[in-house]
Amino acid sequence: MLTAYDFPTGRACENHGVDITLVGDSLAQVCLGYESTTQLTLDEMIHHCRAVARGSKSPLLVADMPFGTYHSGPEEAVRNAVRLIREGRIEAVKIEGGVEIVDTVKKLTSMGIPVMGHVGLLPQRHSMLSGYKVQGKDARSAELVLRNALALEEAGVFAMVIEAVPRVVGTYITQRLRYASTIGIGAGSGTDGQVLVWDDVMGTWGGHKAKFVRRFGDVKKEVEVGVKRYMKEVRDRTFPAENESYEMPAGEHEKFLS
Numbered sequence: 001m002l003t004a005y006d007f008p009t010g011r012a013c014e015n016h017g018v019d020i021t022l023v024g025d026s027l028a029q030v031c032l033g034y035e036s037t038t039q040l041t042l043d044e045m046i047h048h049c050r051a052v053a054r055g056s057k058s059p060l061l062v063a064d065m066p067f068g069t070y071h072s073g074p075e076e077a078v079r080n081a082v083r084l085i086r087e088g089r090i091e092a093v094k095i096e097g098g099v100e101i102v103d104t105v106k107k108l109t110s111m112g113i114p115v116m117g118h119v120g121l122l123p124q125r126h127s128m129l130s131g132y133k134v135q136g137k138d139a140r141s142a143e144l145v146l147r148n149a150l151a152l153e154e155a156g157v158f159a160m161v162i163e164a165v166p167r168v169v170g171t172y173i174t175q176r177l178r179y180a181s182t183i184g185i186g187a188g189s190g191t192d193g194q195v196l197v198w199d200d201v202m203g204t205w206g207g208h209k210a211k212f213v214r215r216f217g218d219v220k221k222e223v224e225v226g227v228k229r230y231m232k233e234v235r236d237r238t239f240p241a242e243n244e245s246y247e248m249p250a251g252e253h254e255k256f257l258s
């Protein structure tokens with residue numbers, strides 16, 4: 001699974017064999033410049049989902065339900081998931097949480113809306129968690145992550161993201177689940193799948209690099225080289241060249257200038 005936020009990134013996921021495209025609410029930071037995902041509105045999410053959907057037919061298209069769009073209960077969650085599906089043109093929703101969102105997950109899945117869970121580090125709760133910290137480091141808190149994962153499976157999620165937990169926790173939860181697939185981010189190699197944020201993978205993001213991020217590209221460097229060359233060649237007038245300019249047909253040229 002890989003995140004996408006607009007038409008070209010959705011297209012790239014489709015063209016290069018990604019199984020699941022996630023319009024993550026990491027959109028807030030990496031595309032919109034917000035401090036955290038809690039700033040993102042449903043309308044902003046829908047706007048970006050539509051763009052990704054235009055470029056993406058075959059990978060399963062999943063969107064994060066933004067902070068506050070499923071917090072007042074199952075009814076509100078269904079209403080907002082329907083908007084994401086109908087207006088945003090996505091196929092499944094992802095929500096953060098464990099035992100406390102079981103009723104919401106049951107309601108959504110009973111209405112035929114596929115749900116992906118998200119356990120471990122929950123970025124929408126960074127204030128309560130006092131930052132973005134590895135979860136489940138001691139046996140007691142690992143047990144809580146496991147209990148949340150089992151509750152989500154019982155409630156009917158088809159898969160769940162496990163974020164920022166020790167490798168043994170990601171592996172053990174994956175073994176304990178019978179139906180739901182696990183997709184790890186900072187959860188080690190024992191999960192069924194992996195997910196990363198587009199900008200981390202491509203190296204477009206200049207911000208903080210988490211321990212679990214591997215850069216597979218260096219787009220930031222490419223952008224720097226490209227912008228600098230463009231500015232230089234405009235200023236020294238080597239751009240545009242003759243073969244990058246239009247000509248007038250013979251005869252018209254003289255008429256125009258006389």
Ligand code: KIV
Nearest residue numbers: 003024025026161195
């Ligand atoms: O918002 C996001 O991009 C995510 C993934 C990193 C799992 O939730």
Ligand code: NA
Nearest residue numbers: 024025026064
């Ligand atoms: Na997210």
